[in-house]
Amino acid sequence: MLAEKNIQQTVPQYKQSSYQIVEFPSFADRLVQWQLAHGRHSLPWQGTRDPYVIWISEVMLQQTQVNTVIPYFERFMATFPNVAALAAASVEAVLALWSGLGYYSRGRNLHRTACILQTQYDGKFPKDAASLQQLPGIGRSTAAAIAVFAVGERVAILDGNVKRILARYFGIGTYPSEKKTEQHLWELAEDLLPSTQDHQVLTAYTQGLMDLGALVCTRAQPHCQRCPLQVDCKAYRDNLTATLPAAKPKKILPTKEVAHLILLNQGHVLLTKRPTSGIWGGLWCFPEVTVDQNGIDYCAENLCLQVERQTELAPLNHTFTHFKLTIYPQILRLISHQSSWKKSDRENNYLWVGIEEALTCAIPAPVRKLLLAVQPVLRTFMHE
DNA sequence: TAAACGTGGGA
DNA sequence: TTCCCAAGTTT
Numbered sequence A: 001m002l003a004e005k006n007i008q009q010t011v012p013q014y015k016q017s018s019y020q021i022v023e024f025p026s027f028a029d030r031l032v033q034w035q036l037a038h039g040r041h042s043l044p045w046q047g048t049r050d051p052y053v054i055w056i057s058e059v060m061l062q063q064t065q066v067n068t069v070i071p072y073f074e075r076f077m078a079t080f081p082n083v084a085a086l087a088a089a090s091v092e093a094v095l096a097l098w099s100g101l102g103y104y105s106r107g108r109n110l111h112r113t114a115c116i117l118q119t120q121y122d123g124k125f126p127k128d129a130a131s132l133q134q135l136p137g138i139g140r141s142t143a144a145a146i147a148v149f150a151v152g153e154r155v156a157i158l159d160g161n162v163k164r165i166l167a168r169y170f171g172i173g174t175y176p177s178e179k180k181t182e183q184h185l186w187e188l189a190e191d192l193l194p195s196t197q198d199h200q201v202l203t204a205y206t207q208g209l210m211d212l213g214a215l216v217c218t219r220a221q222p223h224c225q226r227c228p229l230q231v232d233c234k235a236y237r238d239n240l241t242a243t244l245p246a247a248k249p250k251k252i253l254p255t256k257e258v259a260h261l262i263l264l265n266q267g268h269v270l271l272t273k274r275p276t277s278g279i280w281g282g283l284w285c286f287p288e289v290t291v292d293q294n295g296i297d298y299c300a301e302n303l304c305l306q307v308e309r310q311t312e313l314a315p316l317n318h319t320f321t322h323f324k325l326t327i328y329p330q331i332l333r334l335i336s337h338q339s340s341w342k343k344s345d346r347e348n349n350y351l352w353v354g355i356e357e358a359l360t361c362a363i364p365a366p367v368r369k370l371l372l373a374v375q376p377v378l379r380t381f382m383h384e
Numbered sequence B: 001t002a003a004a005c006g007t008g009g010g011a
Numbered sequence C: 001t002t003c004c005c006a007a008g009t010t011t
Helices: A027-038 A051-060 A066-079 A083-088 A091-098 A105-120 A140-151 A160-169 A179-192 A199-215 A295-303 A365-382
Strands: A255-265 A268-273 A307-312 A316-319 A324-334 A350-354
Touching (some): A051 A066, A051 A105, A051 A140, A066 A091, A091 A105, A255 A295, A255 A365, A268 A365, A295 A324
Parallel strands (some): A255 A324
Antiparallel strands (some): A255 A268, A316 A324
């Protein structure tokens, strides 16, 4: 068995009998055995030690749930099967596949890192977590995950799953992302690592933390009956699983309002590329103006385009992590015989595209929603 | 260091 | 509806 040679950490209260020494399996041993029997083994990025595959999956999984990631991962691997293919692509092509997944700096950093690997590392990945962590978009926990799964390095991860498991197991009542608590959790995570260097054990252990967090030690209504750590879990003992880990301090989200101008002409829609910094960095969006700006005037003054008809659409609410946005969309149908209408082009960060093609571009989720809402309207126009 | 950075699902 | 937050990193 994989873990039997690794029974070293013990739970003191179980070996205090002077009549017989009962070695109770360590935290790590119980987790490893549980993972092998009950964990996930068939996710699309499992069963390989290819660091490229592991890297892409780990980055996609940052702050994103498995079921959301799977289709994105499949598309991404089919299009960019290796570092060379990713490095050879444009950032825009990468962001197009990232469209809808959120946190777009992840996509930009993925491309940056692929280029760095290609030009400075002979297209290969460094073999240790410390080196991996120097690459854009790879922090301490992601670097550790890649190093464990790819080469079996003995390093600790600390993601949301691990924070929740440890907060409950040790009965830690302070907010896990508060600096001092997080430092403590990193130390615990390192202390709990299996003492072996065995690749398969370290993989099962690391995967076991994620699987336990996702399947058993869930945020709401954890399944403690099925937990291999239940016997010495402080939160379970003290009936605190509902209150640990401590909730994030609440903040009231500010609300912003903007108008989005959906310019239509001859079956095409106008998109403009947002600056790299800020929300939706590097993505194609509708021209955005303040709610008190007149869309028709904006078109005339800034784009030299004459509007034939203006139609307001229902407001669209979109919530980010740090603010709420209400989008007031308006369709602006151009007078169709303007010689200059298609002059806006990629070099100016403007792009006229057919609506089907627009849906394949690097666009954020609300723009996709609006494009889908506008599709039938556009067909009506085409038939007039 | 606190804040920026997306989106969708579950309760 | 509203709130919480998920395989975090960067600035």
